[in-house]
Amino acid sequence: MKFNLDYNSASFFVDLLALTLLIIPLLWVFRKPLARHILYIFSGIYLLSFIAPRLAVFYLFYWLIVSALQRAVYITEHKAVSQPDNLSAAVVSRLVFWCAIILTLIPMLYWKIDEWSLVTFINLHANDTLALLNKTIWEIDLTRNIYAPIGLSFATFRALDLIIKTYLGLIGKLSVDRLLFYGFFPPVLVVGPIIEYEEISDKNDHPGVPAPDDLLNGGFRTAWGFFKVLFLTSLLQPSTMILSHYQGQDVLTIWIYLFVYTWFFYINFSGYSDIAIGLARLHGYKLKENFNNPFFARNVVEFWSGWHISLYRFARRNIFVPLGGYRKEKHIFAIACTMVAIALWHSLSPSMVVYGFYHAAGVIANRHFSEWRTKKGIKLDHPLAQALCIFVTYLFVGFAFPLITLPLGTAMSFYAALLGIT
Amino acid sequence: MSDALLNLFADVLEVDASKLNDNTSPDNTSQWDSLAAMGLVVAIEEKFGIQLNTKEIMKMTSIGLARETLRAKGVAV
Numbered sequence A: 001m002k003f004n005l006d007y008n009s010a011s012f013f014v015d016l017l018a019l020t021l022l023i024i025p026l027l028w029v030f031r032k033p034l035a036r037h038i039l040y041i042f043s044g045i046y047l048l049s050f051i052a053p054r055l056a057v058f059y060l061f062y063w064l065i066v067s068a069l070q071r072a073v074y075i076t077e078h079k080a081v082s083q084p085d086n087l088s089a090a091v092v093s094r095l096v097f098w099c100a101i102i103l104t105l106i107p108m109l110y111w112k113i114d115e116w117s118l119v120t121f122i123n124l125h126a127n128d129t130l131a132l133l134n135k136t137i138w139e140i141d142l143t144r145n146i147y148a149p150i151g152l153s154f155a156t157f158r159a160l161d162l163i164i165k166t167y168l169g170l171i172g173k174l175s176v177d178r179l180l181f182y183g184f185f186p187p188v189l190v191v192g193p194i195i196e197y198e199e200i201s202d203k204n205d206h207p208g209v210p211a212p213d214d215l216l217n218g219g220f221r222t223a224w225g226f227f228k229v230l231f232l233t234s235l236l237q238p239s240t241m242i243l244s245h246y247q248g249q250d251v252l253t254i255w256i257y258l259f260v261y262t263w264f265f266y267i268n269f270s271g272y273s274d275i276a277i278g279l280a281r282l283h284g285y286k287l288k289e290n291f292n293n294p295f296f297a298r299n300v301v302e303f304w305s306g307w308h309i310s311l312y313r314f315a316r317r318n319i320f321v322p323l324g325g326y327r328k329e330k331h332i333f334a335i336a337c338t339m340v341a342i343a344l345w346h347s348l349s350p351s352m353v354v355y356g357f358y359h360a361a362g363v364i365a366n367r368h369f370s371e372w373r374t375k376k377g378i379k380l381d382h383p384l385a386q387a388l389c390i391f392v393t394y395l396f397v398g399f400a401f402p403l404i405t406l407p408l409g410t411a412m413s414f415y416a417a418l419l420g421i422t
Numbered sequence B: 001m002s003d004a005l006l007n008l009f010a011d012v013l014e015v016d017a018s019k020l021n022d023n024t025s026p027d028n029t030s031q032w033d034s035l036a037a038m039g040l041v042v043a044i045e046e047k048f049g050i051q052l053n054t055k056e057i058m059k060m061t062s063i064g065l066a067r068e069t070l071r072a073k074g075v076a077v
Helices: A007-024 A031-051 A051-083 A087-113 A115-133 A135-142 A152-168 A176-183 A212-243 A251-282 A301-306 A309-320 A328-346 A351-374 A383-397 A401-405 A408-418 B004-013 B035-046 B054-059 B063-072
Strands: none
Touching: A007 A031, A007 A251, A007 A309, A007 B004, A031 A051, A031 A176, A051 A087, A051 A115, A051 A135, A051 A176, A087 A115, A087 A152, A087 B054, A115 A135, A152 A176, A152 A309, A152 A328, A152 B054, A212 A251, A251 A383, A251 A401, A251 A408, A301 A351, A301 A383, A309 A328, A328 B035, A351 A401, A351 A408, A351 B063, A383 A401, A401 A408, B004 B035, B035 B063, B054 B063
16 A cells, blocks of 8 residues: 655645635534534544545544543542542542543554554554545545654643543533544644643633634734744745754854754744634634743743743643642652653654753753742842843753754764864 | 632732732743742641642642632631
């Protein structure tokens, strides 16, 4: 079996824009939640089918399993809470919760540990499933290729967040249509943000149709996102070549290209977030921000409060806190684990382990520095001091960017060239 | 009317109590970072004489949810 079409994220977002605009007038027709959910579910499936129909099949199975797990967690936890003296109910609840967490994580872990096995699995088995469903779609699917289960890291963390909140009693039992609506919500399917269920739930008093300011703000935000992704990044794109052509370049050139590259990376990623947030707003959904001027942060903690905020928020809530991050004796350990987990979410590679520990060291050093400053009564309020903090933070953060893209050995060779070590 | 929980949050976060309400969360309050949250847990436990477990701490993602969690433990807030 041969698959031979590449995936292009920019074209996906153009398709998403077209679909979003098409759906807007339909929102006045599909006013009831169930009808609206079905509309969004089919839209999400349709968009994934544009990449490859088998991807839609894979995610349909994935979110149906998450739906069953969410119900199981809710039912067992509800029983444990309503029968506080029933020890076995508490044990069952905890057992079901951990099973749900592991089952939700398995596809992503399988992919990150043994990338090609999962990709082959999806390519072959999901395609076979399509053969049973519809011969035409099966034939279309044969012309497509996928190299990765696109969006799986984002989907996994969204699913985990839902299950954890259900276990905590923050979210009730969701009907299948509500859960699939969350799973297939079109704006965030491919490159996030990692939205929380509450951001799009009906509880948010969503009127069902967008207000004029939603259309205006959503339109501007989407246009700004496309401007960043299609125009600004194309201006900065040449900087990416430094990661593969650094040898023979002088030190200053490598530094300049590296810092332009950090802006390319940021503008590109935040541009896709702008598009997702803007398109959701066009439908009346106000998603939380995913970036907040990270390159103007005054310390590493502030950087992480402004960089890929949805991931940082997830990690803080669901990794840092359970590991005892709010207890003084476990605080440092929890910071290290959280930063490494954030890094490994991107890819399970030695360079990302280094990246995680590097940032953990930065956060821990910042904590100690802040405590020392408070004790000594040193303030950094002067504009020059603030500017210096911003510069040092940017230098610290920018220095680590090659680790995100390069294998560890190549990254070390890059750093040698960057520091003028021959 | 004095709200013991709001006052506690105001003290630890170093924010005017009038600016806080049950919807206040780390998402809309920059002072509520992980270091401040560590202080909040200690302050709540000391003030109300209780011990919070991990699940309860995880639930406290807003002042409203902290209030709900404390009430479930029999604290009148």
